[in-house]
Amino acid sequence: MPLLxxxxxxLLPFEPPYQSIPNxxxxxxxxxxxxxxxxxxxxxxxLSVLVAAGSLVVRFRRARxxxxxxxxxxAYGAALTGMAVLALVALIPTGN
Numbered sequence: 065m066p067l068l069x070x071x072x073x074x075l076l077p078f079e080p081p082y083q084s085i086p087n088x089x090x091x092x093x094x095x096x097x098x099x100x101x102x103x104x105x106x107x108x109x110x111l112s113v114l115v116a117a118g119s120l121v122v123r124f125r126r127a128r129x130x131x132x133x134x135x136x137x138x139a140y141g142a143a144l145t146g147m148a149v150l151a152l153v154a155l156i157p158t159g160n
Contacts, residue, residue, distance in 0.1 A: 069105035072098045117142065 076098055077083065077090045091098075120142065124135045 069102050069109070072101045072105070076102075 075089055075091050076087070076095055077092060078085055078087050120135065120139060124132065124139065127135055
């Protein structure tokens with residue numbers, strides 16, 4: 065889904081402060097629908113991440129022994145990735 069969001073945003077006109085540069089791929093008449101597709105794909109991606117996290121929790125609770133240890137490492141990596149995403153989202157209002 066993020067690939068679809070990135071592809072749809074490539075066809076949009078540039079946003080400030082780059083709006084003075086014409087985007088050779090932009091289709092102005094599709095700007096509204098493409099923004100909708102872009103928002104929907106990011107929402108579906110966020111929802112799928114939450115579903116995957118829930119699936120990991122259920123699988124972890126049912127696991128025993130070595131599988132539980134492996135899932136613990138996977139959960140640790142997922143938690144670090146989640147913290148990195150939150151840090152990036154926190155930087156959005158600052159323009160970074």
